[in-house]
Amino acid sequence: MNPDGHDAAGRPRASEARLAEIRREAEMRGAAQGSGVRPANAPFPKASPQTGYYGLPALKAPQWTWEIPAYFFAGGAAGAAAVIGAVGSLTGADRRLIRDARWLAAIGGAISPALLISDLGTPSRFLNMLRVFKIQSPMSVGSWTLVAFSNSAAMSAVADAIARKTGRRRLVRFVGNAAEVLAAFSGLALTTYTGVLIGATAIPVWAEHVGTLPIHFAASGTGAAVSILELRGHDSNRALNAMGIAAATAETIVGARIELDQKRVNKPLKQGATGALIRLGGLLSGPLPLALRLLSLGASRQKSRKLRRAAAASTIAGSMITRQAWIKVGKVSARDSKVVLDLPERIRPRIASQ
């Protein structure tokens, strides 16, 4: 064997000397060239101040499954619907709209706990959420909010139904209205707290947007509630369209701000599959329904309803996608150790000066 570890044809031999050579090369250039188990120029995993620990994640990725973002959608829409119902009652809106809003809140309030419980690792212990109340834990605050919301929303819808069936019963109406007020207040918390829930975490991209997420999620929930009510037949109600325009405007502004923010923590919001999903969700809940709703203002009655139904369908899909996308973004962000370890974005191979 040649002392330099090469055979007669100049190819490196598999030997301890060759191993030392690969190590030396990897140390100097951050990549190992040539034959062997690794393809040429493959990045050589390293534990270093530039790469972190072999590029492994420094945080644990969220372990929540699809139920949690589905709950964000259902709870968000239900919470906003309770607000629409209560404000509608207050201002003397169409009774049919108020009734539908109450039922939307009640149904969302029933689906939400089911989704949350099915995501628990030990679903039989869901009542443990109510062992304590911790103001410093958004998950605890949210659990209690949901309990208050689900019960009051259901009570207000059922009371409404009983009052209609049995004629004017003052007590039933009073209970229904009181429940409606409680549902509206807890609904306000329910549509917004989910932004605090994921914002106040160690996941870099969530924490970065903690000041935006509650507004983003409230706009998404409001848009969804308005849209579901429109598809239920309230597609010529002017107040709902005004709310839809406001929600879509807010979503457009949130989307534009994310697009313009160049911080590298935002990478999962713009790149790869999660970036595409965020943009799709943003487009479907922001600019697209906004344009359709604005067009509907000047259109004939028949055409206006069609445009608003299209906007509604787009907004509902956008809200669902947005919630799923934000959870997926968190998973990508947790796996990328560059932000949390403050590592250089790209490592230049250090070529030894010879």
Place this chain on the structure above:
Amino acid sequence: MTTTAFLTDSTLCIGCKACEVACKEWNGVAADGFEWTGLSYDNSGALGHSTWRHVAFVENAPVEGFGGNAGEVLSWSFLSDVCKHCANAGCLEACPTGAIVRTEFGGVFIQPDVCNGCAYCVVTCPFGVVQRNPDQGKAFKCTFCYDRQKENLKPACATACPTESIKFGEIGELHEVANRRIEQLKSRGIDDAQIYDPQETSVGGTHAFFILRGDPKSYNLPPKPEIPTVHLRRGWTSAGIAAAALVTGTLLAFLGGNGDES
């Protein structure tokens, strides 16, 4: 009760993984599969629900062999990582069931009979330690051998460590031990040794601190870990603004245009 702590001195660690094994044996932690990562001699990769001690293997630049009869040899840094048992613990604050508690020894302990597996602690740990076990449906991490401490026993890892790299004792004493050790290392010309114990961030120090050589980032230890509760004020303010906007907007919409378009 005295507040206890771990001091893990990586300059004494030989990478034998006795701590990983002792921890698994004492606590009955499940196996985590026979997967070869190819990343040095580390096959557990990181702390997790089934890895409560994790020995990191950092390969440094090759150095000259001793005695002139060896070529180049790798120089190693080993570090046995563990739950930091933060003074201000993100997981503990976030836990909605009260399953995560601070023990009388100052450690952070997940009560397995209370945890319902909501996995919120997983995303609120700034060190990526806590994880939900998909089979058992509860979150797990180092218990600081709470059961052993109650019986006046050292934690299993510290007991098994053959080089006293893992030290266990009263937290104040261990801080002094750490400071003395750094001075001793410096006097021997080892200038890159430092204590990793983030006291200046919102975590407010840990009950499991480390002596390590080089940059903590090489071991995936974050330079500025923060407890996520620092984000609460901004989050709830934003939620308040959103709620106010929703009420006002709905009110304006219904006052402005009640009823149908015609």
